[in-house]
Amino acid sequence: MLPRAAASLVAACLVVSCATSPDTPSSQPDGRSPAAGDVGIERVVLQAYRAIGDRHLYEPNFRNLSVEAYRGFASSDSMLILEASDTSLTVKRDGKEIVSRPAPPDPTDGRAWGSALTELMAGSIDASPALQQVDRQMLIRQAMTATTKQLDRNSRYADPDEARDNRFQRDGGGGVGITVERTEDKKILIRAVQEGAPAAKAGIQIGDQILAIDSDSMIDRPLSDVVAKLRGSVGAPVTMTVLRASTGAELALPMKRSRIVPTTVVYERRGDVALIHLTGFNTATTENLRAALDKAKADIGTDLTGIIIDMRSNRGGLLDQAQSVSEVFIADGMIFSTNGRHPDSKRTYRSSNGRPATGQLPIVVLMNGGSASAAEIVAAALQDRGRAVVIGTTSYGKGTVQTVVRLANEGELILTWSRLQAPSGYTWNELGVLPNICTSKVGDASKLGVASVDSNHNSLMRWHALRNPTPQEVTDLRKICPPGEAAPEADVDLAVRLLRDRALYAHAVQSATFQAAARP
Numbered sequence: 154m155l156p157r158a159a160a161s162l163v164a165a166c167l168v169v170s171c172a173t174s175p176d177t178p179s180s181q182p183d184g185r186s187p188a189a190g191d192v193g194i195e196r197v198v199l200q201a202y203r204a205i206g207d208r209h210l211y212e213p214n215f216r217n218l219s220v221e222a223y224r225g226f227a228s229s230d231s232m233l234i235l236e237a238s239d240t241s242l243t244v245k246r247d248g249k250e251i252v253s254r255p256a257p258p259d260p261t262d263g264r265a266w267g268s269a270l271t272e273l274m275a276g277s278i279d280a281s282p283a284l285q286q287v288d289r290q291m292l293i294r295q296a297m298t299a300t301t302k303q304l305d306r307n308s309r310y311a312d313p314d315e316a317r318d319n320r321f322q323r324d325g326g327g328g329v330g331i332t333v334e335r336t337e338d339k340k341i342l343i344r345a346v347q348e349g350a351p352a353a354k355a356g357i358q359i360g361d362q363i364l365a366i367d368s369d370s371m372i373d374r375p376l377s378d379v380v381a382k383l384r385g386s387v388g389a390p391v392t393m394t395v396l397r398a399s400t401g402a403e404l405a406l407p408m409k410r411s412r413i414v415p416t417t418v419v420y421e422r423r424g425d426v427a428l429i430h431l432t433g434f435n436t437a438t439t440e441n442l443r444a445a446l447d448k449a450k451a452d453i454g455t456d457l458t459g460i461i462i463d464m465r466s467n468r469g470g471l472l473d474q475a476q477s478v479s480e481v482f483i484a485d486g487m488i489f490s491t492n493g494r495h496p497d498s499k500r501t502y503r504s505s506n507g508r509p510a511t512g513q514l515p516i517v518v519l520m521n522g523g524s525a526s527a528a529e530i531v532a533a534a535l536q537d538r539g540r541a542v543v544i545g546t547t548s549y550g551k552g553t554v555q556t557v558v559r560l561a562n563e564g565e566l567i568l569t570w571s572r573l574q575a576p577s578g579y580t581w582n583e584l585g586v587l588p589n590i591c592t593s594k595v596g597d598a599s600k601l602g603v604a605s606v607d608s609n610h611n612s613l614m615r616w617h618a619l620r621n622p623t624p625q626e627v628t629d630l631r632k633i634c635p636p637g638e639a640a641p642e643a644d645v646d647l648a649v650r651l652l653r654d655r656a657l658y659a660h661a662v663q664s665a666t667f668q669a670a671a672r673p
Contacts, residue, residue, distance in 0.1 A: 199267045201267075203267070210571060211494065216257075218304075220237050222296045222299050223273055228295055232283075242273060252277065290312060310564060316564050325414030330352050331345065343357060346358065356404070361395035362395060363395055368394075393406050426460070429460065435471060435474065436471065458652050458653055459515035464519060466521060467527075469525050469527040479530065480506045483538055485506070486538065492574065515655070517542050520544075522635075534576060547585040547586070547636045552582030554573060579617045584622060584630060587634060
């Protein structure tokens, strides 16, 4: 089950690992922790500070982090003021000192600063009626959000509800296999039904309006409530009452939840071309991609001219899936590398797939300004290795990897811990992946030719030659093919036209193939 609003939740991070602290409370089958609401702020802060000190891409300044974390934590009480000097930390409320302690001398000592911060927080709660009225999870969120804002644009905190949804999008869980949306008139409609899932077997149809779940009315309920009611333990029964617009009938349809992994791969035939929509990267993406390719081969047969991989507005997902998806198309050699402060973050990812599933079929990748993270890994690797032509606009520019730390309160700390590099050695962080053919310049498939294919050649050479571009260089380069959020049909038309012209396709690949393509 994936509401539109939830689709972006997993997208913010390219996940390399999901680490769980030994003191993290165990979860119930539905992913909820019975003690999450009772977990103290101290445990969460200390766990978070240990993780930041150990894993973040840059060595953190815990002095600055702690000051901002306290200000976020205390934002519900305007009378609380933190006075921080080189030697002391003092909290005053309404001008009266309520807690003071020495400031740790080393700004890189996360444990010392975490202990100091939690002492300030505990003293502030004791002295502040306003903070005592605030839910503990809200105080944790305020503190952790303020902390992660000081790290980098991709590190963040997810509270327990968001974290549960993140885990569902990454790994799946108990559900019924539908996508729901809330209309302008506040109806909850079913937008998609996953093939073979409990909802499909029970007879649920696209367009059905959800009226109730287990006799509990869903009229005027938030979308999050509907999603939460439909998820649960695998094998547990649930009954959905729906209104079917085509007949006007109300239907009560019982089913049992099964393990659901949200669908991220959809195959569509376009004559002699296979169009594969890749919307994210979760645990089932590569498996489903291979199945889609098999279906396309069986459907189109020997007439299959080429493949379009549509990753427009694909915000990313799991790192291992970015690697295995790339291996579907790349036979041997480097796919990408990572480099960070932690020793485990320094890795080179290579393909040893002697016989890729697609053989040497021509491939076009579609990208736009909403394509990020794992989508950029795949696009950059296929472009650099001469395995695909990229069409669209400049991508988002998220060339970093995040590690996910599951906190004691069942929330998640998502930390940037390494940078990504394409086979040619450039990093697209902030910069993005530049398409071979920019659709803001070539919008009409009938006008596609050698000149339009070559128009970005010099820009691509400069793009890939940069190793540490300045902010101004990034700004200037991104103006070459400005990132756009649209996904026009014209992009698909251009891709089909290019795939059917083998000579033009070969020229486009040759024009953008860099030294990485020749690497063993």
